[in-house]
Amino acid sequence: MAKEKKLVEAITSMEEDFAQWYTDVVKKAELIEYSSIRGCMIIRPNGYAIWENIQRELDQAFKATGVENVYMPMFIPESLLQKEKDHVEGFAPEVAWVTQGGTEPLQERLCVRPTSETLFCDFYANIIQSYRDLPKLYNQWCSVVRWEKTTRPFLRSMEFLWQEGHTAHATAEEAEERTIQMLNVYADFCEQVLAIPMIKGRKSEKEKFAGANATYTIEALMHDGKALQSGTSHNFGDGFSKAFGIQYTDKENKLQYVHQTSWGMSTRIIGAIIMVHGDDSGLVLPPRIAPTQVMIIPINQNKEGVMEAALNLKEKLSEYRVKVDSSDKSPGWKFSEQEMRGIPLRVEIGPKDIEANQAVIVRRDTREKIIVSLDEIATKVGETLVKMQSDMLERARNHRDSHTYIATTMEEFEKTVAEKPGFIKAMWCGDEACEKEIKDKTGATSRCMPFEQEHLADNCVCCGKPAKTMAYWGKAY
Amino acid sequence: MAKEKKLVEAITSMEEDFAQWYTDVVKKAELIEYSSIRGCMIIRPNGYAIWENIQRELDQAFKATGVENVYMPMFIPESLLQKEKDHVEGFAPEVAWVTQGGTEPLQERLCVRPTSETLFCDFYANIIQSYRDLPKLYNQWCSVVRWEKTTRPFLRSMEFLWQEGHTAHATAEEAEERTIQMLNVYADFCEQVLAIPMIKGRKSEKEKFAGANATYTIEALMHDGKALQSGTSHNFGDGFSKAFGIQYTDKENKLQYVHQTSWGMSTRIIGAIIMVHGDDSGLVLPPRIAPTQVMIIPINQNKEGVMEAALNLKEKLSEYRVKVDSSDKSPGWKFSEQEMRGIPLRVEIGPKDIEANQAVIVRRDTREKIIVSLDEIATKVGETLVKMQSDMLERARNHRDSHTYIATTMEEFEKTVAEKPGFIKAMWCGDEACEKEIKDKTGATSRCMPFEQEHLADNCVCCGKPAKTMAYWGKAY
Numbered sequence: 001m002a003k004e005k006k007l008v009e010a011i012t013s014m015e016e017d018f019a020q021w022y023t024d025v026v027k028k029a030e031l032i033e034y035s036s037i038r039g040c041m042i043i044r045p046n047g048y049a050i051w052e053n054i055q056r057e058l059d060q061a062f063k064a065t066g067v068e069n070v071y072m073p074m075f076i077p078e079s080l081l082q083k084e085k086d087h088v089e090g091f092a093p094e095v096a097w098v099t100q101g102g103t104e105p106l107q108e109r110l111c112v113r114p115t116s117e118t119l120f121c122d123f124y125a126n127i128i129q130s131y132r133d134l135p136k137l138y139n140q141w142c143s144v145v146r147w148e149k150t151t152r153p154f155l156r157s158m159e160f161l162w163q164e165g166h167t168a169h170a171t172a173e174e175a176e177e178r179t180i181q182m183l184n185v186y187a188d189f190c191e192q193v194l195a196i197p198m199i200k201g202r203k204s205e206k207e208k209f210a211g212a213n214a215t216y217t218i219e220a221l222m223h224d225g226k227a228l229q230s231g232t233s234h235n236f237g238d239g240f241s242k243a244f245g246i247q248y249t250d251k252e253n254k255l256q257y258v259h260q261t262s263w264g265m266s267t268r269i270i271g272a273i274i275m276v277h278g279d280d281s282g283l284v285l286p287p288r289i290a291p292t293q294v295m296i297i298p299i300n301q302n303k304e305g306v307m308e309a310a311l312n313l314k315e316k317l318s319e320y321r322v323k324v325d326s327s328d329k330s331p332g333w334k335f336s337e338q339e340m341r342g343i344p345l346r347v348e349i350g351p352k353d354i355e356a357n358q359a360v361i362v363r364r365d366t367r368e369k370i371i372v373s374l375d376e377i378a379t380k381v382g383e384t385l386v387k388m389q390s391d392m393l394e395r396a397r398n399h400r401d402s403h404t405y406i407a408t409t410m411e412e413f414e415k416t417v418a419e420k421p422g423f424i425k426a427m428w429c430g431d432e433a434c435e436k437e438i439k440d441k442t443g444a445t446s447r448c449m450p451f452e453q454e455h456l457a458d459n460c461v462c463c464g465k466p467a468k469t470m471a472y473w474g475k476a477y
Numbered sequence: 478m479a480k481e482k483k484l485v486e487a488i489t490s491m492e493e494d495f496a497q498w499y500t501d502v503v504k505k506a507e508l509i510e511y512s513s514i515r516g517c518m519i520i521r522p523n524g525y526a527i528w529e530n531i532q533r534e535l536d537q538a539f540k541a542t543g544v545e546n547v548y549m550p551m552f553i554p555e556s557l558l559q560k561e562k563d564h565v566e567g568f569a570p571e572v573a574w575v576t577q578g579g580t581e582p583l584q585e586r587l588c589v590r591p592t593s594e595t596l597f598c599d600f601y602a603n604i605i606q607s608y609r610d611l612p613k614l615y616n617q618w619c620s621v622v623r624w625e626k627t628t629r630p631f632l633r634s635m636e637f638l639w640q641e642g643h644t645a646h647a648t649a650e651e652a653e654e655r656t657i658q659m660l661n662v663y664a665d666f667c668e669q670v671l672a673i674p675m676i677k678g679r680k681s682e683k684e685k686f687a688g689a690n691a692t693y694t695i696e697a698l699m700h701d702g703k704a705l706q707s708g709t710s711h712n713f714g715d716g717f718s719k720a721f722g723i724q725y726t727d728k729e730n731k732l733q734y735v736h737q738t739s740w741g742m743s744t745r746i747i748g749a750i751i752m753v754h755g756d757d758s759g760l761v762l763p764p765r766i767a768p769t770q771v772m773i774i775p776i777n778q779n780k781e782g783v784m785e786a787a788l789n790l791k792e793k794l795s796e797y798r799v800k801v802d803s804s805d806k807s808p809g810w811k812f813s814e815q816e817m818r819g820i821p822l823r824v825e826i827g828p829k830d831i832e833a834n835q836a837v838i839v840r841r842d843t844r845e846k847i848i849v850s851l852d853e854i855a856t857k858v859g860e861t862l863v864k865m866q867s868d869m870l871e872r873a874r875n876h877r878d879s880h881t882y883i884a885t886t887m888e889e890f891e892k893t894v895a896e897k898p899g900f901i902k903a904m905w906c907g908d909e910a911c912e913k914e915i916k917d918k919t920g921a922t923s924r925c926m927p928f929e930q931e932h933l934a935d936n937c938v939c940c941g942k943p944a945k946t947m948a949y950w951g952k953a954y
Contacts (some may be wrong), residue, residue: 033600036557037587040550042600045615048546069525073517073636074551074589074620075573080513093579096552098589100574102624110514112551112575112589123510123519138522143551143619147579159550 011340013280018224025274026153029283029340039151039158043267046341049291050270051161055141057193057289058163058265061185067137067165072119074142075110080118084243087117090210094147096158112145117211117236117262120166121244128258131170131250135178139165154271155228155477162266168246168258172237175259179235182263183216186231194269195286195392196220196276197400198230199423199472201448206432209262213237219447219472221400222275225421227447227474230272233263271477276396277365283342284365286392287385294322294381295338299331299350309354313347316378320385339364344388345381363388365395408457410441413473417442423474427467429460437462438473447472488817490757495701502751503630506760506818516628516635520744523818526768527747528638532618534670534766535640535742538662544614544642549596551619552587557595561720564594567687571624573635589622594688594713594739597643598721605735608647608727612655616642631748632705632954639743645723645735649714652736656712659740660693663708671746672763672869673697673753674877675707676900676949678925683909686739690714696924696949698877699752702898704924704951707749710740748954753873754842760819761842763869764862771799771858772815776808776827786831790824793855797862816841821865822858840865842872885934887918890950894919900951904944906937914939915950924949 010028012020026032031047043051059069075098082088095111113119124136141163151157165182169175187198198218208215212234220230238257241247246258277284287293294317298310310324325334331348338346348360359377361370365388372380403422407413416424424444428434435446438461449469460467487505489497503509508524520528536546552575559565572588590596601613622636631637642659646652664675675695685692689711697707715734718724724732754761764770771794775787787801802811808825815823825837836854838847842865849857880899884890893901901921905911912923915938926946937944 033603035550035596036554036599037550037552040552042550042596043548045545045547048548051548052546068522069529070522071520071525071528071620071638073512073514073519074622075514075517075636077513095579096575096587097577098573099576100586102571102573109577110573119512119519122513126510143548145551159552161548 011280011282014223014278021278021280022271022275023153025278025282025340029342031270031274031283032153037158039148041153041157043161046291047270050273050285050289051267053289053291054265054269055163058185058189059141061189062139062163062165065137065181065185067139070138070140071142072113072116072123072140074113076113076116076118078109078111080122081111083118083121084211084240087211087240091115091146096145096147113142114144114146115262115264116140116142116144116164117166117240118244120262121240121246121260124168124241124258124260125244125246128168128246128248131248134168134170134248134258135174136168137165137178138167139163152271152477154267154274156268160267162264164262164264167261168241169260170248170250170256170258172259175237175261176235179214179216179233179261179263182261183218183231183233186233186263186265187218190218190220190230190269190272191393193286193288194273195288195389195396196230196272197393197397199448199450200452201450201472203232203448204430204432204435204446204471206435207446209234211236211239213239217448220272220276221403221423221474222272222477223278223399224275225403225474227423227472227476228268228272228275229447229476230269231263231265234261236260236262276399277392278342281336282340284392285342285344287344287389290342290344291321292323292341292343293320293385294345294347295334295343296322296324296347296349297331297334297338298324298326299348299353301326303351305354306349306351309349313349313359313374313377316374317347317381319378320381345384347377347381365392406456407461410438410462413438413444413461414442417444417475421475423447423472425454425456425470426461426473427457427459428469428471429463429465430468431460431463431465434460434462443475444473445476447474447476488757488759491700491755498755498757499748499752500630502755502759502817508747508751508760509630514635516625518630518634520638523768524747527750527762527766528744530766530768531742531746532640535662535666536618538666539616539640539642542614542658542662544616547615547617548619549590549593549600549617551590553590553593553595555586555588557599558588560595560598561688561717564688564717568592568623573622573624590619591621591623592739592741593617593619593621593641594643594717595721597739598717598723598737601645601718601735601737602721602723605645605723605725608725611645611647611725611735612651613645614642614655615644616640629748629954631744631751633745637744639741641739641741644738645718646737647725647727647733647735649736652714652738653712656691656693656710656738656740659738660695660708660710663710663740663742664695667695667697667707667746667749668870670763670765671750672765672866672873673707673749674870674874676925676927678927678949680709680925681909681912681923681948683912684923686711688713688716690716694925697749697753698880698900698951699749699954700755700876701752702880702951704900704949704953705745705749705752706924706953707746708740708742711738713737713739754869755819758813759817761869762819762821764821764866767819767821768798769800769818769820770797770862771822771824772811772820773799773801773824773826774808774811774815775801775803776825776830778803780828782831783826783828786826790826790836790851790854793851794824794858796855797858822861824854824858842869883933884938887915887939890915890921890938891919894921894952898952900924900949902931902933902947902949903938904934904936905946905948906940906942907945908937908940908942911937911939920952921950922953924951924953
């Protein structure tokens with residue numbers, strides 16, 4: 001019992017210190033381990049298996065829209081990075097530089113890719129000649145490096161895993177359509193698979209990607225009321241293609257510049273899963289993304305017939321991702337571990353259950369216990385997983401909606417930020433000066449100008465001039 | 478017709494210049510594109526899709542043996558790389574060094590991983606305490622960098638993709654067993670999926686991995702008679718664990734060092750697929766690894782009913798990886814493209830075929846034409862793919878066996894190397910001096926001491942002293 005308590009006690013409670021709770025969970029659920037390189041984490045099997053499921057789901061969704069995968073070099077020559085002015089200004093201060101190869105100093109420094117726009121542009125300039133070569137719909141799964149000063153597992157690390165899609169189109173319309181299409185792929189994935197509802201919208205000029213015409217974003221609200229930018233999709237127009245000379249001959253045999261997009265989602269989204277769904281016992285994973293959906297825990301496993309029954313049960317549940325915990329730990333310890341790791345369902349089976357031809361299903365999120373006949377267990381487990389998935393989405397949506405506030409004056413805005421962590425909806429004139437003033441006064445940044453606009457007032461919450469848009473604001477990770 | 482010819486003429490014939498043929502094929506089949514970074518290639522969709530299939534097959538095979546995936550940082554601090562003496566000597570001369578992060582010079586240089594033994598050891602030292610923590614069976618899919626002077630697509634590039642498995646065990650026996658087990662996983666995969674027969678054996682002391690007790694290898698023979706090391710599996714014993722202090726308490730509560738292994742296969746194997754199976758029309762992909770297994774090519778596609786019939790056919794063949802080439806190119810051009818890309822089967826369907834309720838299957842490897850009723854086409858395509866897969870393996874095995882020679886004297890050895898490209902089997906005393914002399918005289922290196930030994934003679938082919946082993950020798954990529 002002392003040992004069983006230890007595992008749970010090892011986590012700080014969310015109310016006490018949310019940041020510490022987060023750090024405790026990623027460590028105790030064995031998602032990551034710190035490495036000896038500052039700001040670089042080791043993703044352990046429990047964490048990487050979540051990423052593998054994310055990759056499988058997203059990759060399928062990408063390919064269904066015609067996207068193909070490629071692999072680009074991890075190095076970018078300094079001269080290539082410098083070809084697009086805004087882009088180099090945005091990224092050069094935070095890259096890692098390779099200056100020596102083997103025993104020789106390099107003639108030109110290479111940066112470790114922080115993102116691969118410049119490499120894709122260079123590639124596209126070589127392979128695109130005619131309108132017949134368009135569109136190009138390429139994506140890559142890789143790791144990138146950004147030399148961050150402060151880092152946190154998944155949320156902000158020097159190296160992280162992601163996918164980056166890069167497309168080239170004949171027309172501006174097609175590029176804009178693709179930018180929005182991929183944002184929708186992300187939002188649908190987060191909602192349906194990760195049970196995280198997203199606000200879809202456009203970033204302000206200040207917050208957009210270095211070199212983009214427009215950046216679209218999906219924004220989620222964490223349990224502590226902070227926002228997390230969860231995926232972005234950029235429309236570059238023809239800015240990069242002019243800088244890199246990516247031209248094609250159209251059907252009238254005229255030279256035209258291509259229009260480009262890029263879009264990315266990273267291991268950061270694992271941070272969102274943790275901070276939206278977790279509780280004081282650890283992780284809670286949505287069934288569709290959980291590497292293990294059902295953990296069968298035999299009770300009195302040394303009694304005759306128990307292990308056999310547990311293994312039979314596993315067989316019956318083989319259409320799900322199911323495991324049996326047959327280790328020599330106590331059932332209480334096993335429960336704690338299953339809860340810490342966020343495995344959606346545990347199924348307990350002991351001598352009394354076997355006698356009664358039943359087992360006990362326990363939901364991780366609600367801890368509801370469901371006693372069910374062994375004859376119906378496969379159906380019931382399936383139903384419970386589906387129910388848990390939709391309940392988790394509903395809870396997350398309720399949490400977000402009940403932590404979304406409206407401010408029509410700066411006084412209201414400041415009071416809300418100080419007292420009620422969450423999203424603030426407020427009208428905005430669109431000027432960067434107001435955006436900056438709001439940030440300086442409250443610490444809240446503009447999250448996005450949502451596609452679903454509301455008219456809350458006529459005037460900007462900050463300067464009082466006529467408002468151009470409603471925006472979401474909040475403190476963010 | 479001029480255009481159709483162009484595609485095929487673009488490849489140099491194998492007989493004329495095998496190296497040029499190889500370069501032509503990887504470019505014309507659009508497997509890779511050169512990048513602006515010396516020695517780094519861009520893997521294009523046709524190439525990456527092959528790698529995705531390799532990953533899927535291998536990953537499944539690994540997981541079936543209990544392996545779990547993780548992700549380690551891409552950087553190694555110089556001090557960490559230096560912890561194992563032989564290892565650092567082997568790798569330090571060929572790594573890329575990061576010396577600056579953002580705007581600051583680093584206090585300690587970081588190398589971009591050439592392989593991750595040191596990172597795994599550091600990790601294992603942190604997470605392994607007791608015998609209950611063993612074995613650890615971890616793998617990662619990633620890219621690594623080796624600062625090579627001369628590079629060739631897939632075969633030797635500065636950056637390449639691979640998987641690296643790293644395991645830790647309680648006993649030496651268990652580590653040895655895992656080393657051989659993973660070598661067998663590689664050999665079975667190559668034989669069954671890639672249709673490439675492998676010689677399994679042990680590397681000489683000179684050729685083994687930096688820091689290993691023993692390196693095992695699978696060696697394949699390319700069409701030009703050169704050998705290609707296609708995968709390796711290393712037994713480290715407790716050398717690394719002593720250098721890194723990876724200890725566990727055993728059941729008697731005594732401190733013990735773990736025993737470790739590592740094993741890797743890379744995008745290099747795509748080079749083997751090309752050089753074992755390709756011909757003067759381009760790639761020939763074994764059906765099990767081909768991203769597209771069947772290309773349907775409509776003949777007279779603008780005639781009424783033809784495109785519809787092609788799409789119906791696609792539906793009928795949906796259990797295979799099938800596409801329809803409905804572009805506006807001529808059928809002849811489409812044939813050339815399908816052949817260049819190595820798509821195992823093409824199915825031609827035109828107005829006359831539709832009238833006769835038939836289609837024409839053409840095998841890529843033999844160019845055999847099979848006229849088959851549309852009612853039986855799904856079955857026939859399946860049978861033909863299976864037959865082609867096994868024929869390709871048989872042809873590759875026959876080629877290898879008919880290009881494997883025996884030498885019992887140095888005169889024979891030198892004459893064979895000079896006149897008959899292939900493997901040479903010869904007895905060896907085991908001394909590095911003879912290995913070196915053979916290399917200096919003939920250019921052939923010891924490929925491995927095969928598990929299947931034969932007694933060809935009593936004495937070393939080089940020095941005449943009593944032989945300890947039979948070895949395979951050859952010129953290698």
